[in-house]
Amino acid sequence: AQSVTQLDSQVPVFEEAPVELRCNYSSSVSVYLFWYVQYPNQGLQLLLKYLSGSTLVKSINGFEAEFNKSQTSFHLRKPSVHISDTAEYFCAVTPKGGSSYDKVIFGPGTSLSVIP
C-alpha cells in the first residue's frame, strides 16, 4: 500500500519570495508522482508529474519538483511566488506496473497563501 504525507497544512509566504511545499511518500513498489493544484472553488488540475528519466520536472508557470528516491520525497518549489499562486496543492502517487486507476493516493493538501 502507498501513503502520502504533506508536512505543512498551511504555508503563508510573501509575494515574490521563494516557497517549498513538502511531500513524502511511502511505497513498497516504484511509483509515479504528481502535484495537482486546486484554485478556489475549482476542481484539481495537474501541475506536473514525474514518470521516469530526469528527476527534476517543471511546470509551465515556474514550479518545479525533484524526485528523491532515497528520501522518498517529491518537494515542490518556486523561486518567486505570485498572488495568483494562492491555492491548495495536493501531492499524489500511484504505483507503477499494472492498472492503477483505483490506486491514486492523494496527500491531505497544503494551502499556499501568498501575501501582498
Next chain:
Amino acid sequence: NAGVTQTPKFRVLKTGQSMTLLCAQDMNHEYMYWYRQDPGMGLRLIHYSVGEGTTAKGEVPDGYNVSRLKKQNFLLGLESAAPSQTSVYFCASSYGSGILGETQYFGPGTRLLVL
C-alpha cells in the same frame, strides 16, 4: 471542449433524502471516478468505472451507488443522505488506466450539505 462538468454545483439535503449527482465528460475517456474531499484528508475514491456499463467500489463506497449507462456520463447516487456525507464531491476522468501515469481530469465539484 468543456472537459469534465458536474451538476449541480451546490445542494442542501435533509437527512434521509436522496439525490443524484451527474458527471459528464467530452474527452472520450474510458475511465471515470467519483471522489469526496474532506478537510485535512485529501481526496478519497468512492467508486470508479473502467468503461461503459462497468462500475467498481473504491475506498469509501458505503452509502453511495453509481451507474455508467453511457460512456460520457457517470452518475453518483445517495440513497438516504446522512450528515457524514456532507462534503465536496469531485468527478474525474482519464484516458488510460494509470499504467503509464496518465493524468486525471477533474470537474469543478459539487458542494453537498446534509442537515
